[in-house]
Amino acid sequence: MDFSLSQEQQMTQKMVREFAQKEIAPVIKEYDRKQEPIPFALKRMGELGILGLPFPVRYGGAGMDYVALGLACEELEAVDTSLRVVMSVHTGLCGMTVLQWGTEEQKQKFLVPLARGEKIGCGAFTEPGAGSDVAAMRASAKRDGDSYILNGEKMWISLAALADLALVTVKTNPSARKPSEGLSCFIVDLHSPGVRRDDIHGKLGVRAGSTGWINFQDVKVPADNRIGEEGEGFKITMSAFDHGRYTVASGATGMIRACLEASVSYARTRTTFGKPIAEHQLIKEKIAKMAQDHEIARLLYLQAGWMQNMGKRNTLQTSYAKKFATEASFSAANEAIQIHGAYGFSDEFDVERYLRNSKGAVIYEGSSEIQVLIQSGYALGERSDKPLRCELPAYDETYWQG
Amino acid sequence: MKIIACIKQVPDSEAKVRAEDRKVSWGESPLVINPFDEYAVEGALQQKEAQSGASSSLSTVTALCIGPESAREALKHALAMGADDAILISDPALDAERLDTLGAARLLTAAIQKIGDVDMVMFGRQTLDNGAGITPAQTARLLGWPMLGLSGQIKVQDGNVSVERVIEEGRQTVSAKLPAVLSVVQSIGEPRYPSFMGIRKASKANIPVWSLSDVGASAPEPIVKRTELMNPPVRDTAVEIISGESPAEIAEKLADKILAEKVL
Ligand SMILES: Cc1cc2nc3c(=O)[nH]c(=O)nc-3n(C[C@H](O)[C@H](O)[C@H](O)COP(=O)(O)OP(=O)(O)OC[C@H]3O[C@@H](n4cnc5c(N)ncnc54)[C@H](O)[C@@H]3O)c2cc1C
Numbered sequence: 001m002d003f004s005l006s007q008e009q010q011m012t013q014k015m016v017r018e019f020a021q022k023e024i025a026p027v028i029k030e031y032d033r034k035q036e037p038i039p040f041a042l043k044r045m046g047e048l049g050i051l052g053l054p055f056p057v058r059y060g061g062a063g064m065d066y067v068a069l070g071l072a073c074e075e076l077e078a079v080d081t082s083l084r085v086v087m088s089v090h091t092g093l094c095g096m097t098v099l100q101w102g103t104e105e106q107k108q109k110f111l112v113p114l115a116r117g118e119k120i121g122c123g124a125f126t127e128p129g130a131g132s133d134v135a136a137m138r139a140s141a142k143r144d145g146d147s148y149i150l151n152g153e154k155m156w157i158s159l160a161a162l163a164d165l166a167l168v169t170v171k172t173n174p175s176a177r178k179p180s181e182g183l184s185c186f187i188v189d190l191h192s193p194g195v196r197r198d199d200i201h202g203k204l205g206v207r208a209g210s211t212g213w214i215n216f217q218d219v220k221v222p223a224d225n226r227i228g229e230e231g232e233g234f235k236i237t238m239s240a241f242d243h244g245r246y247t248v249a250s251g252a253t254g255m256i257r258a259c260l261e262a263s264v265s266y267a268r269t270r271t272t273f274g275k276p277i278a279e280h281q282l283i284k285e286k287i288a289k290m291a292q293d294h295e296i297a298r299l300l301y302l303q304a305g306w307m308q309n310m311g312k313r314n315t316l317q318t319s320y321a322k323k324f325a326t327e328a329s330f331s332a333a334n335e336a337i338q339i340h341g342a343y344g345f346s347d348e349f350d351v352e353r354y355l356r357n358s359k360g361a362v363i364y365e366g367s368s369e370i371q372v373l374i375q376s377g378y379a380l381g382e383r384s385d386k387p388l389r390c391e392l393p394a395y396d397e398t399y400w401q402g
Numbered sequence: 403m404k405i406i407a408c409i410k411q412v413p414d415s416e417a418k419v420r421a422e423d424r425k426v427s428w429g430e431s432p433l434v435i436n437p438f439d440e441y442a443v444e445g446a447l448q449q450k451e452a453q454s455g456a457s458s459s460l461s462t463v464t465a466l467c468i469g470p471e472s473a474r475e476a477l478k479h480a481l482a483m484g485a486d487d488a489i490l491i492s493d494p495a496l497d498a499e500r501l502d503t504l505g506a507a508r509l510l511t512a513a514i515q516k517i518g519d520v521d522m523v524m525f526g527r528q529t530l531d532n533g534a535g536i537t538p539a540q541t542a543r544l545l546g547w548p549m550l551g552l553s554g555q556i557k558v559q560d561g562n563v564s565v566e567r568v569i570e571e572g573r574q575t576v577s578a579k580l581p582a583v584l585s586v587v588q589s590i591g592e593p594r595y596p597s598f599m600g601i602r603k604a605s606k607a608n609i610p611v612w613s614l615s616d617v618g619a620s621a622p623e624p625i626v627k628r629t630e631l632m633n634p635p636v637r638d639t640a641v642e643i644i645s646g647e648s649p650a651e652i653a654e655k656l657a658d659k660i661l662a663e664k665v666l
Binding site: 006007008011012014015018019048049053062063064269270271401 | 478479482595596597598599601602604605641642643
């Protein structure tokens with residue numbers, strides 16, 4: 001078994017790290033405090049090709065593999081969660097889902113501008129009244145000739161205020177036998193008449209990220225924008241979550257690393273009772289836990305990334321990676337503050353931001369409780385992977401880079 | 403236009419140098435492209451881009467490096483930034499400890515002559531490890547070409563290169579006929595990140611290795627020999643963070659400390 005990263009993967013990691021450290025790290029505190037997205041972040045990520053990292057060159061992407069995507073997310077979230085959230089929703093929820101389920105025409109029309117960073121995408125599933133219970137959503141679309149008419153409200157949508165396109169799941173058949181069979185997915189141009197949207201303020205974390213609501217009132221969406229068949233919306237949404245969760249897992253791994261690095265450097269210099277606190281056993285224990293969690297989280301997401309490269313379904317493995325890494329990042333951030341003592345309680349250091357940012361990830365993209373349901377479902381034999389009409393294509397270097 | 407960017411692989415800027423058995427040791431620190439040389443690559447790429455608009459003939463950038471096998475990584479970085487080709491000069495008979503700046507200049511000159519028809523050779527202002535900053539001038543001397551040191555903005559026109567230098571008194575523009583050797587400084591602009599296209603190309607690149615006999619040179623002998631190398635004496639230092647309710651209180655505590663320690 002070969003655990004080494006390819007040259008391409010290593011160079012990707014280094015390039016994304018340099019970008020995040022050089023351009024984002026110096027300003028992140030300012031924008032987090034102001035609760036505003038860093039104005040140049042999306043543009044730079046687009047120019048540098050990061051937004052289209054795992055997409056084939058023929059679709060405007062960088063031609064890298066899914067492991068490289070994970071490595072990039074790890075580097076981005078080691079600096080700030082808001083950057084990784086962009087990858088989760090633009091690249092993961094929206095772009096990768098079009099790559100998996102879109103027709104060739106839809107890939108040309110939507111994936112190409114997304115991959116080039118000319119258009120920003122997001123994924124809109126959650127509603128004021130329905131999150132974990134996706135099938136309970138109320139937003140709807142009715143067929144009207146060559147179009148659908150969309151109505152309803154989506155909430156807690158990352159990049160709601162900044163995106164150009166949204167992958168939106170709505171109810172198209174209210175009388176379906178099972179609610180999950182009545183859903184369909186659309187790519188909606190958020191500049192269409194009848195779309196209103198704005199940011200939500202007062203969030204605990206990801207304050208330099210845009211999170212908001214989108215309201216659809218009689219929004220006309222061409223039938224050509226429907227991704228998949230009518231009634232396939234639930235399956236497509238679950239695929240989108242597989243992609244999003246993978247980026248969340250790899251990103252949270254980066255946050256654990258950031259907590260570890262901050263803690264090691266502080267523990268070496270802060271002295272109490274005549275020695276650096278790094279020499280106290282109780283502090284060593286916290287640091288060892290972070291180091292071990294980082295290793296486990298990394299192995300879990302790399303496994304999921306490898307499975308994607310191979311074209312293997314990875315819903316379960318991605319769920320393991322997502323739950324483990326996000327919970328471990330929350331605990332690492334909590335302990336990192338403890339190690340920093342009172343200084344950790346102040347925004348002079350980064351660790352308080354890490355804690356605030358880490359909490360969201362145990363809620364979104366399937367809360368920890370939902371991950372438990374998924375994992376126990378597989379373990380108890382209540383759930384198994386059925387072949388999908390469209391699978392995420394395996395990474396094929398020749399095709400991707402051709 | 404044919405442009406050569408000379409680059410070196412050096413220990414990362416965080417590395418700590420130690421004398422071990424009278425030899426320089428950088429420990430286990432990662433090796434990177436000399437940060438000053440990234441500006442040389444950037445400058446070379448800027449010229450390539452400027453020329454591709456101005457002239458019909460194709461401009462190329464070749465990254466050139468003397469070093470062990472591991473130095474391929476530095477060359478790959480240059481390729482990922484956008485260089486067209488890379489050449490590594492490497493030979494078991496080359497001993498880094500015995501290769502001084504003049505020796506390096508001799509090898510680079512031989513390689514540049516072997517490449518042939520070169521218009522411009524770019525260097526960084528100095529290396530991070532040795533930091534002498536004289537290899538560019540020595541190479542220019544051996545090639546018999548003009549040397550424009552510490553160049554900022556560069557302009558090539560009608561077979562001439564002119565460069566802007568920022569000096570204490572203001573700005574200075576100097577020019578010379580091509581071919582020429584340049585060393586560049588930060589004001590040339592921040593080195594670009596590797597692009598994904600560059601990364602794809604670099605990771606598949608087959609970098610040719612030129613041995614001493616390939617460039618027709620023998621292993622250079624240093625003219626100045628190092629006879630002793632010692633670590634600096636160890637100093638005991640302690641860090642203490644002084645805290646307090648207000649800046650005034652912190653300052654007062656600090657002043658007391660300074661007096662108590664008899665610093666003043
Ligand atoms: C920062 C942020 C960004 C987000 N970005 C997006 C986005 O881009 N797109 C999008 O569509 N949504 C987004 N969301 C919404 C997110 O996906 C939902 O919050 C999440 O799915 C949970 O839904 P909910 O908040 O409605 O909680 P609920 O579903 O109401 O759950 C409440 C609690 O009950 C638990 N629970 C629910 N069902 C069960 C069960 N069966 N068994 C045990 N416990 C259960 C949950 O785990 C949770 O603890 C974002 C949220 C946040 C905070």
